[in-house]
Amino acid sequence: MPVDKTTVAKIARLARIYISDERQQVLATELNGILSWVDELNEVNTDNVEPLASVTGHSLPMREDVVTDGDRIDEVLANVPETTSGFFVVPKVVE
């Protein structure tokens, strides 16, 4: 499915990124180029081939269930524009 300008505008809105009208067309063209390049992979016959989830052969490392972190409120809140009694304070977001 080729990407048109409307799709670019929608993706931009979902990602909360402002993209000007002129740029939308440019990006649509670029994205179509990338997608058609990736589409070439579809020419390979993958019947009876299991999906490959990782090329490294590693499996997911896991951690033990031990509390090793937390209690660093100063660092967590270091960049906030506004804070009160340990909370982040943001413009009201309520349904």
Next chain:
Amino acid sequence: MTSNLVSGVSGEWEVVIGLEVHAQVSSNAKLFSGASATFGANPNQNVSLVDAAMPGMLPVVNHECVRQAVRTGLGLNAEINLISVFDRKNYFYADLPQGYQISQFKQPIVGEGKLRIDLPDGSSRDIGIERLHLEQDAGKSMHDQHPSKSYIDLNRTGVALMEIVSRPDMRSSIEAAAYVRKLRSILRYLGTCDGNMEEGSLRADVNVSVRRPGQALGIRTETKNLNSLRFIQQAIDFEVARQIEILEDGGEIDQETRLFDTTTGTTRAMRSKEDAHDYRYFPDPDLLPLVISQKEVDELEMGLPELPDQIKDRLTADYGLSAYDAAVIIEERETALFYEAASEGYDRKLVANWMTVELFGALNKSGQTLSKCKVLPEQLGSLVGLISDGTISGKIAKDVFAVMFETGSDAASIVKEKGLKQVSDSGAIEALIDTVIAAHESEVAEYRAGKEKLFGFFVGQVMKQSGGQANPGMVNQILRTRLDK
């Protein structure tokens, strides 16, 4: 079987319900970070830089959370997927610092299973489970602290949740409540979620639609975030009535997300968010596929406790309890263990009766929980033992129980101390009966003249004379021979 159909103005409707339950995984640390998963800390105290989504921080999955999900899957008779994948579910909200929730979309860790629900009439029914997947919880927003600001606490951010999705197999709000009750019970037996609905450890989204019997599925609505059995039932009942009214008036149901108002018991549409459901899922590039071995699954299965359905089958088949009593006893693991200990060596059915009627009644009345209760299992058992061997009557036993509940003393010592032992000495009972007959000559004459219902009056008088201690069976028998001669 009773019909679950709902009557509308223009005929009958069938209700179709599916549930998505979010259960907080019992673990020490969060799903992908080493911060504590405990409830009730100071704001933002249990937050690591991973949870706060600082640039460059990487998630590392908590092995125990994975095990808990597998245990739960096994408890739900479900297929365990040895390979599963974590995906990003993208949306923006103030309490989601990453801008996406790590969840599992196409390849969840647990596939199809089933859960047996126990209905109020004692019958049971299987409800299909579609899947169970692991995901991160979001943070908590407080909107009522400031007129124009929201306060955000990220302590819950990243805590592991299991989302358990049912098939649309339920046909009434009662079945939906039974499903959640049973699911909660299984989770608590397994120890994989504490099931505390008030603290939000277990919450449900309900999908409701209605249709004419036999027709295709109707359009459904989803009501979010219900955190009590009562709210679940209210929300469903309200939705059913609302949808039937719209359809009978010739309208159409909008497929939408709705919010439940706990004060009015009604639901309302969320201000519709454009593209709200376009989550653009894709595999999380920070996380490799989650691979578990069949050996580990087998080991976890070996370690599972006896589950409520197995115990219920044992109680009904081996001990002869009614399906209803068994369902009441097995709902909480603690209660089931209490019952097993109390009834060991005594009349199983009688102990079940005493437990569900007297003990639960007294607990309800006093607002106590079983764990704080002074009556120990063996004490309840020996009280029933005293009834069975005729030492005390069932009536006296209630008085003994009341004292036992207050003081925690043994039944035998209460009986001894208060002199409550049942009189089963026929000589003593005959003497009592003679006194009563002598004192009520005119009633005796009436009885002998055919007024048979006076028999109960005599029994009452004799029991009263004995202070309730005469063996009622013997009183009946001896009285009958005396009066009828």
